[in-house]
Structures are given as C-alpha cells and as structure tokens.
Amino acid sequence: MTRKIVIEPVTRVEGHGKVTIHLDDEGNVAQSRFHIVEFRGFERFVQGRPYWEAPVLVQRLCGICPVSHHLAGAKAMDVVVGAGTGEGLTPTAEKIRRLMHYGQIFQSHSLHFFHLASPDLLFGYDSPPETRNVIGIAMANRELATQAVLMRKYGQEVIAATAGKKIHGTGAVPGGVNKSLTAEERDRLLKGDGGPLNAGQMVAWAQSALELFKEYYRTHKDFIDRFSSFPSNHLSLVRKDGALDLYHGVLRAVDANGKRILNDVDYQEYLQHLREEVKSWSYMKFPFLKALGRENGWYRVGPLARLNTADFIPTPLAQKEFEGYKAATGGKPNNMCMHTHWARLIEILHAAEKMRELLQDPDILGGDLVVKGRRQPEGVGIIEAPRGTLIHHFKVGEDDLIQMANLIVSTTHNNEPMNRAVNCVARSMLTKAGEITEGMLNAVEVAIRAYDPCLSCATHAYGRMPLEVLLYDDRGQLLARRRK
C-alpha cells in the first residue's frame, strides 16, 4: 500500500510550509516535496506608490527580516535617485546602514542558532519534543540561554538606534539615511551601561558560541558531515576583492568543486544571469543560473554559500575561524548541510567584529547623510540577508510612481536545495522504517531548518500555529494524525 506522510506546517519555520512524503508498498520513498504557500502578491501593492515610500513599504512583507527588505529597497532606490549602486553614498550613510545590517545579521543568526537549531544539536533530533526547545535549553544550560537573550537584545538595540525604531524603521532613505548616531547612542552600544550589553562582550560571546559548536562537532563529526549532504552550486555577493561582504558587492557563483560559474558581475544586470522556473505543485518559484539551465543551474544561498564564494573574511577573529572551517574541506567548497550552522556562527562573529569596528568609527556621528544625482528609471538593490541573497528591483515612472516591482527572497533561491534536503533525509531515515516516529519526522525538519527559511508570512494572529502530521494511504484514507 502506498502511504503519504504530510508534515504541515513545518515547525520553527516562519510562515506555512508542508512536507509530503510518498512511500510505496515496499516502504521506499517514492517522492518527497517541500511545499510553500508563499505570498507572491506583494509586488502589486507597491505599484502606484511614490518611490520614496518603498524602503518603508517593503517592511510590510515580513516581520522577521524587515531590516533586510528595508535596506534592499533603499539600495534599489539609491540607483533611482542617481546616488549610485551602493558606493556613491556618504561615508556616514553607508556606515550607518552597515551597522543596521550587521545588527540584523547578529540578532537573526543568534535567534536561529540558540533557539531553533541548538535544541536539535544539544538534545538530539529524536529527543522528546516537550524539551526540545528554547526552554529546554534554559533548563539544561542557563548561561547559554542568558547569553542568547542578551545577544538578541543587543542586535535589536543596534537596529532601533540606526533605523529609528523597532517597527517599520525609517533610517534608510533613497540616497542615504535620515539619521546618524549621537555620541550617547554610540557610547551606550560600544561600552554598555555598565552591564554586558556592549560590543566587546558580543564578540566574546560569539567566540564562545563557536567553541560550543566545534566541541559538538568533535564528538558528532559523522552526523554533522553526512546529514543531508549533497553537492550544489553556491551564489552570493562578494566584495570586489573577494572578501565576505554582507551589505554590498558583485554577484559570484561557484560550483560544487569551486569552479567560478558566475564571475563577479554587476548586480544591476541580474536578469541577464538568473531566471525563475514555475512548478505546478508549489507557489514558490525555482531560480537557476541561466547559463547552466534548469537542471544544473540551481544553487544554494546563505551562510554556507557565502563562505564558499568568499576568498577571505575582512575581520581578524572571523578570518581565523574561516581558515579552520576551510581546512575541514581542504579548501574546497563545503556541501555539507549541517555545516551551515558552523558558517552561520562564523558570520555571527564577523557581525560582532564589524559592529565593534563601526562603533569606533567617527563617521557614524557625521551629519552628511544624503546624496542625489540624475534620476534613473529603474534600480536594483541586492543585499546578503541573514538567509541569503535578497533582490529588489523597481521601475519608476516620470511621475515618481512605482510601475514595476520584482522581489526574489533568500528562501526562494533555496527552494530546490530544500527540496533535495527533504528527499535526502526521507530516503535515509524513512525507507523501510516500519513505524514512523516523531523523531524521524523531526529529522526532515532539521534538514529544512538548516536553511532557516522565512516564508514571508508576518500575519500571525494569536493561536494559529499548529503542527499537524497526517498519514494517508493511496486511496486518500487517513491512517494516522499527529498534532502538536
């Protein structure tokens, strides 16, 4: 009898995802899919609005990474107002935006590692689900949980100081920013108010989080190396000299062996290199590199991809960790899914170092905030959001109203890799498994969670976050229901 397993929605993933796994009558995985009900109608809500509203409007898309949308929208509108493509801003404007972005990276990555990923790592993906969460972490390791809370809080405070407020920040505007930091704000973030919320402490805690992972890796190497691993291409922005740069750069892609397949192109030309495929069973598109076609052109984005495309990290402590990380694969691209957590932790350290560096830079107190030049009819803004490459593309009419918007979010880039990850784990865990346990189903989610998908669903009305697992036979009869 063919059986169909449905995991809906996937837990600890923003929005609504659903996994379906079909088992044939011999218990083999016949087909697996990660479906996403993605909201694709946002672009039309932006049409007809004045271009200068875009950096604020796009934050309505998502309550999880609004800062990334804010900055990508602002970068696109920099081009429209003739301020250049990320390099024409005043030093104060660029550095304030970078500080905002690294604050966002720091708090988002910290949330993912400590609250979403570490329960699986510390307790095991098949441990009781009642304790496999952040409260379980607090019970098992109070110091770690306290650090996690304060790292999140620090990142949020950096965002509030640079964006103006926590909700619908207005800091980035076309051509620059509308505020810099006061000396008091700078001192508070740099030195803290006598407590641990200071830049140096964040660097130290980022280092200790990395040590925690590396210790885990020493004792679980086989699991971390093998779980859901498969070769892929990798894409991200890199700085023009090849350095890791999460705010601005050129587009670079490498294949699974490190061969350059997209060679540092200007992202204003992204449409010449990227295409999106539509499939009947998912609302989310499947992007690919045009030159390699649908079958071979798909790629990963995010921390794992970024540490594969970058040649080095331009902060000393993260660079040292990067060298150790690269040594694990002999300098070759890393295609091991669970190493994404390692890469994410190195990026947390890099973000902490960047924040400390920027807070010591007098330019962030400057008053020269905005530049404008010759008005352009369209602009593209790309940023490396926590989850990966985020593309905003706008066309603006002579009446200053937005005529066209195209957004490609990180999770869309990772659509094909996440589907492959589900298939990889389903085949290894569920084939001829007999009883399907909660731990096995969570293993499928662990593979998805490594990509930290954000499904753009900020509407979260109270009380509607169930997880339901349904088991059907080939005639559509419900065999079992699991709900938590």
Place this chain on the structure above:
Amino acid sequence: MTTGASSSRDGGNSARPVLVYGYGNPGRQDDGLGIALVDRLESWAAAEKIGGLAFDSNYQLNAEDALAVAESRAVVFVDATGEGEGPFEFRRLAPQAAIAFSTHAMAPEGVLAFAAELYGARPPAWMMAIRGHAWEPNEPPTAAALLNLAAAQEFLQSWLRGR
C-alpha cells in the same frame, strides 16, 4: 520599552511597572491592532499622568522579551486574533513550558515560561486578543476591527486604572 510618567524601577516588586506589550505587523491591516492599542494607551497614560505602566511593541514575541517580563509586576500581551466572537477576549495566561514553537516567534505562554525558568520571575499575565477580520498588506484596518479596538481600549483603560 518606554515607561509611564511616574513609574519607578528601583527593583522592588511593587515599584515594577505593569507591562503592556503589543505585537503584530501594522503593515498587514488588522494584524496591527495590538500595536495600535499600545500606542493609544501610551498616549492616554501620558495625558492622564498615570504612572506604573510600561509599554513595548514588536512584530512578534521572542525569547528576549522574557527579560522585560521578568522586570514587570504584571504583564498584558495584546494581539489581533482571527477567531472568536469579538470585540475582544481578555483572559489570564499561565506559563506553558511544553511549547512547540512553530516559527521564529514565541507564544506568550512560552515567553512566560522562559522568564520563569531563566529569571525565576512569574508575574501574573493576561492576554488581550482583539478580533480582526482582514490581513492584507498596505490596507488600513477594517472598520469592524477599529470598533473592536475602541472597545478593548475602553476596557483596558478601566482595568489599568485599578492596578
């Protein structure tokens, strides 16, 4: 987090504020009801010079909010809901340790449990769930939701005066 006019933060429990915490996305029509109510209550408390209150809001609740909970003598979470008769539901909350949090956000019961576990803080807490009806981007709140918001505001103003 902002605190009301005469609130004191000297560490004594009686001097700790009552925290009113709204969450949701105000760019998603009725999803912003919680934040709208907190904005209104903050203005009301300032105008009426009512102290002992603290106000905060965000897109969603998360683990770091346990710290604000631990620093409060009572907490009222405010959110929109797509269920129920309306205009609102006001009910007591208890910490719930056996959470299965589904997204990057936490449920209020989970935040309470986290505060209890991490800081040993167990302030009494309530949920104000205001009935919303539509959740589209870029649209203003619905007329029905605004009526519900006004009813919730009237109720909470009276309730907070008694705290």
